[in-house]
Amino acid sequence: MSELHLKSRLAKESTRILANMSSAKKREALLKMADGLEQSHGVILKANKKDMEENPELSKALQDRLLLTPERINSMAKGIREVASLEDPVGREIYMTKRPNGLKIRKVQVPIGVIGMIYEARPNVTADAAALCLMSGNAVVLRGGKEANNSNIAIANVLRAALAQSDLPEDALQIIEDTDRAIVAEMIRLREYIDLVIPRGGAGLIKFVTEHATVPVIETGVGNCHVYVDKSADLEMAKQIIINGKCQRPGVCNAIEKILIHEAVAAEFLPVIYKELKERGVLVKGCPYARQFVPDLEPADALDWETEYLDLIVAIRVIESLDDALMHIARYSTMHSEAIVTNDYFAAKRFTEEVDAAAVYVNASTRFTDGGEFGLGAEIGISTQKMHARGPMGINELTTVKYVVEGEGQIR
Amino acid sequence: MSELHLKSRLAKESTRILANMSSAKKREALLKMADGLEQSHGVILKANKKDMEENPELSKALQDRLLLTPERINSMAKGIREVASLEDPVGREIYMTKRPNGLKIRKVQVPIGVIGMIYEARPNVTADAAALCLMSGNAVVLRGGKEANNSNIAIANVLRAALAQSDLPEDALQIIEDTDRAIVAEMIRLREYIDLVIPRGGAGLIKFVTEHATVPVIETGVGNCHVYVDKSADLEMAKQIIINGKCQRPGVCNAIEKILIHEAVAAEFLPVIYKELKERGVLVKGCPYARQFVPDLEPADALDWETEYLDLIVAIRVIESLDDALMHIARYSTMHSEAIVTNDYFAAKRFTEEVDAAAVYVNASTRFTDGGEFGLGAEIGISTQKMHARGPMGINELTTVKYVVEGEGQIR
Numbered sequence: 001m002s003e004l005h006l007k008s009r010l011a012k013e014s015t016r017i018l019a020n021m022s023s024a025k026k027r028e029a030l031l032k033m034a035d036g037l038e039q040s041h042g043v044i045l046k047a048n049k050k051d052m053e054e055n056p057e058l059s060k061a062l063q064d065r066l067l068l069t070p071e072r073i074n075s076m077a078k079g080i081r082e083v084a085s086l087e088d089p090v091g092r093e094i095y096m097t098k099r100p101n102g103l104k105i106r107k108v109q110v111p112i113g114v115i116g117m118i119y120e121a122r123p124n125v126t127a128d129a130a131a132l133c134l135m136s137g138n139a140v141v142l143r144g145g146k147e148a149n150n151s152n153i154a155i156a157n158v159l160r161a162a163l164a165q166s167d168l169p170e171d172a173l174q175i176i177e178d179t180d181r182a183i184v185a186e187m188i189r190l191r192e193y194i195d196l197v198i199p200r201g202g203a204g205l206i207k208f209v210t211e212h213a214t215v216p217v218i219e220t221g222v223g224n225c226h227v228y229v230d231k232s233a234d235l236e237m238a239k240q241i242i243i244n245g246k247c248q249r250p251g252v253c254n255a256i257e258k259i260l261i262h263e264a265v266a267a268e269f270l271p272v273i274y275k276e277l278k279e280r281g282v283l284v285k286g287c288p289y290a291r292q293f294v295p296d297l298e299p300a301d302a303l304d305w306e307t308e309y310l311d312l313i314v315a316i317r318v319i320e321s322l323d324d325a326l327m328h329i330a331r332y333s334t335m336h337s338e339a340i341v342t343n344d345y346f347a348a349k350r351f352t353e354e355v356d357a358a359a360v361y362v363n364a365s366t367r368f369t370d371g372g373e374f375g376l377g378a379e380i381g382i383s384t385q386k387m388h389a390r391g392p393m394g395i396n397e398l399t400t401v402k403y404v405v406e407g408e409g410q411i412r
Numbered sequence: 413m414s415e416l417h418l419k420s421r422l423a424k425e426s427t428r429i430l431a432n433m434s435s436a437k438k439r440e441a442l443l444k445m446a447d448g449l450e451q452s453h454g455v456i457l458k459a460n461k462k463d464m465e466e467n468p469e470l471s472k473a474l475q476d477r478l479l480l481t482p483e484r485i486n487s488m489a490k491g492i493r494e495v496a497s498l499e500d501p502v503g504r505e506i507y508m509t510k511r512p513n514g515l516k517i518r519k520v521q522v523p524i525g526v527i528g529m530i531y532e533a534r535p536n537v538t539a540d541a542a543a544l545c546l547m548s549g550n551a552v553v554l555r556g557g558k559e560a561n562n563s564n565i566a567i568a569n570v571l572r573a574a575l576a577q578s579d580l581p582e583d584a585l586q587i588i589e590d591t592d593r594a595i596v597a598e599m600i601r602l603r604e605y606i607d608l609v610i611p612r613g614g615a616g617l618i619k620f621v622t623e624h625a626t627v628p629v630i631e632t633g634v635g636n637c638h639v640y641v642d643k644s645a646d647l648e649m650a651k652q653i654i655i656n657g658k659c660q661r662p663g664v665c666n667a668i669e670k671i672l673i674h675e676a677v678a679a680e681f682l683p684v685i686y687k688e689l690k691e692r693g694v695l696v697k698g699c700p701y702a703r704q705f706v707p708d709l710e711p712a713d714a715l716d717w718e719t720e721y722l723d724l725i726v727a728i729r730v731i732e733s734l735d736d737a738l739m740h741i742a743r744y745s746t747m748h749s750e751a752i753v754t755n756d757y758f759a760a761k762r763f764t765e766e767v768d769a770a771a772v773y774v775n776a777s778t779r780f781t782d783g784g785e786f787g788l789g790a791e792i793g794i795s796t797q798k799m800h801a802r803g804p805m806g807i808n809e810l811t812t813v814k815y816v817v818e819g820e821g822q823i824r
Contacts, residue, residue, distance in 0.1 A: 015768075016742070016766055019765075019766070019768075020765050020766070097786070097787050099785070099786075099787060103776055103780060105786055105787070110768075112798050112799075113768070113798065195798055196798070196799060210626055211626050214622055214623050216628075216629075216797060216798070216799040217628075218799070234821070237821040240821060240823050241821065241823055243823075244823035244824055245823075248823075248824060330428070348818075352816045353431075353432050354428055354431070354432065356427075356431075356522075356525065356814075357814065358814065358815060359814070359815040359816075359817055360814060360815070360816050360817065361817045361818075361819065362816075362817070362818045362819065363818070363819045363820055363821055363822075364515055364817055364818070364819030364820075364821070364822040364823075365822060365823045365824055367823070367824040368515060368817060368822070368824060369815075373511070373824070374509070374511075374517055374815070375509050375511060375517070385628060386524050386525065386607055386608070386628070386812040387524075387608060387628040387630075387799055387800040387812070388799040388800040390812055390813050390814065390815075391813070391815050400798035400799070400802055401802050401803070402768075402769065402770065402771070402772060402802065403770060403771040403772070403781075403786070403802075403803050404764045404771075404772050404774075405771055405772065405773045405774070405776055405780060406760075406773075406774045406775070406776070407773065407774065407775045407776030408649075408775055408776075409646070409649040409652060409653065409775055409776070410775075410776040410777060410780070411652050411653055411655075411656035411657075411660075411776075411777040411779070412656055412660060412777055412779040412780060412785070
């Protein structure tokens with residue numbers, strides 16, 4: 001039996017115990033996990049050093065994502081303690097009805113079972129995912145990126161030891177050590193043991209998983225996010241929202257990638273925003289109409305409108321109406337986060353009603369699409385699909401339901 | 413452009429109008445649909461007659477499923493009126509928070525978009541699915557079974573006419589007339605236009621769709637349902653529940669397929685239930701232990717335990733403990749409906765907590781797993797998976813959510 005099959009089976013077998021574990025016991029284990037991380041700087045940093053040394057070819061940005069420091073390890077521990085403070089969703093009754101025939105039907109939240117987590121680069125996902133899955137009563141099979149493998153294994157070992165110390169099944173937390181790419185293809189078809197796969201990473205990974213999985217998948221994170229500057233917009237507000245959305249952290253999924261500007265304000269706003277972005281090192285592209293206002297814009301082509309740059313690049317299109325903005329977004333949106341800046345009640349109403357996305361903003365930065373910022377606690381990812389969960393996914397989204405029907409011999 | 417692509421695109425284009433349609437307007441259209449069906453007996457029965465004549469090779473049971481009568485058409489109309497009386501889930505706010513930074517975050521229910529419905533045999537699914545999708549603000553692309561094609565087209569045409577009469581987009585209801593099997597394979601990968609596929613039919617269809625779809629799928633209906641007769645069971649109650657679960661309608665997914673009997677009551681109960689089932693024409697199989705109590709049982713083999721008979725067949729296993737029952741169910745259950753008959757509080761508690769299924773019953777027939785019986789109104793299918801929806805799916809389950817975030821210029 002392969003490592004993947006064995007570990008996934010062990011995870012599955014642990015779910016019966018895990019699903020009915022008391023909240024207090026889960027919290028105790030989570031706090032031990034956090035303590036364990038803080039007490040294991042040495043072994044984790046050593047493993048991380050090995051990862052850094054083995055991957056000198058990584059870009060600066062990726063090296064920074066891979067790097068662990070004492071502060072970053074402590075921040076993982078802090079994240080786990082926050083998860084431990086959340087309300088336990090498992091067992092919560094979300095609906096009850098007593099039918100005319102006397103049947104009592106209760107709909108209760110239960111764990112999903114085994115979550116298969118496939119992720120890239122950042123080793124903190126190992127700790128976040130483990131904590132969220134445990135609190136929601138799920139077992140987890142982790143499959144991190146090859147670059148971070150030593151770090152991930154070191155972190156997972158610390159967390160597994162904490163489970164054992166709390167008399168919880170260690171098997172509930174599995175990490176696949178084999179970095180062969182073929183494992184992913186196998187994992188996403190392992191319906192026998194894995195109930196849900198959550199891929200977290202680039203568009204390539206998400207696409208591969210979506211196209212080849214037979215295990216149910218929650219797609220996450222691809223964000224070709226737009227901000228539409230309406231003709232009635234407060235242009236100073238629009239400027240701040242765009243600078244924040246584009247420049248504060250360009251490599252994340254809720255960063256702004258496209259700017260749509262109503263032609264009525266283009267002459268005033270385009271030169272201003274172009275200057276502000278350029279000063280911050282952003283490569284600014286534009287449609288032919290936009291380039292009439294600012295000839296220095298790089299020309300944007302058809303490919304630009306569908307690209308998630310994840311970089312200091314943005315493309316601007318000048319449009320003639322709210323309808324055009326809605327149509328552009330309907331065509332190119334990845335249904336992550338979309339924003340309008342407007343003072344017009346009806347424009348805001350139509351935008352929020354008609355744009356089909358996980359999060360639709362009026363007069364605020366798309367950067368807020370985040371479990372913490374939404375007040376849901378930590379998140380295991382941001383769903384960009386419509387099934388099961390949409391937007392930031394916390395522990396609530398890691399549960400499913402079960403109908404419990406109690407009778408006294410009712411037949412139909 | 414193929415029929416499938418064209419119709420799916422038209423459906424997608426209709427969703428923007430449909431998603432924000434008032435409840436009153438949707439109800440009006442549904443009532444017109446119901447009236448239309450009642451006024452169109454002639455054309456529908458004629459189409460159905462053609463289907464019956466073109467498929468003389470169908471089994472009696474399938475012929476009965478295909479057959480339409482004036483009463484059955486009126487009963488479809490009645491079902492549509494019931495859907496029209498349900499509370500509209502679209503636009504309902506299910507969560508609101510005002511964050512410390514002043515952002516107002518609302519989570520509202522919205523339609524999924526375009527539902528692809530792939531179904532077999534019974535033409536009433538055409539009307540049910542159309543009504544449920546319309547009330548929940550979704551467009552629907554219907555792909556019925558080849559045997560019922562004339563009936564399905566006739567019904568769909570009546571319903572589309574009612575949409576047009578109510579000034580709703582006819583395009584929201586599409587029926588694929590081409591019966592080529594290859595269309596299904598294409599449809600389940602048409603991510604551009606279809607947001608969700610719901611297959612309703614035999615295990616073969618469900619398996620094909622699950623394995624080849626890239627569009628998200630909700631699996632429905634395969635039910636290898638067990639009833640466990642505990643040692644503390646009221647045996648008269650157990651008898652009634654088994655007779656009801658097996659014989660009242662053996663061809664449906666919530667019928668009982670397997671009986672587990674605690675050895676302590678096997679000597680008393682097995683001869684009784686065997687006699688009752690045999691009198692009702694049921695072929696009763698048994699494990700070797702069960703055959704020690706009733707040698708006349710047909711031997712059950714390994715394949716039996718995983719088979720959904722959908723027929724007057726049942727297999728009985730005598731087991732030694734509640735743990736054995738839980739293990740048997742964990743291994744063979746299709747996670748549809750599972751029942752225990754018991755007078756023991758702790759046995760009931762463990763069974764409801766540990767069995768992983770859409771519906772878990774204590775002292776009641778599994779036949780109740782049904783949207784109507786659960787008080788949810790009509791259903792579009794019974795989900796046997798854990799993502800998005802589980803158990804009977806009504807209009808609520810045909811929605812997703814959208815976060816609407818309102819600010820005054822907040823940035824991060």
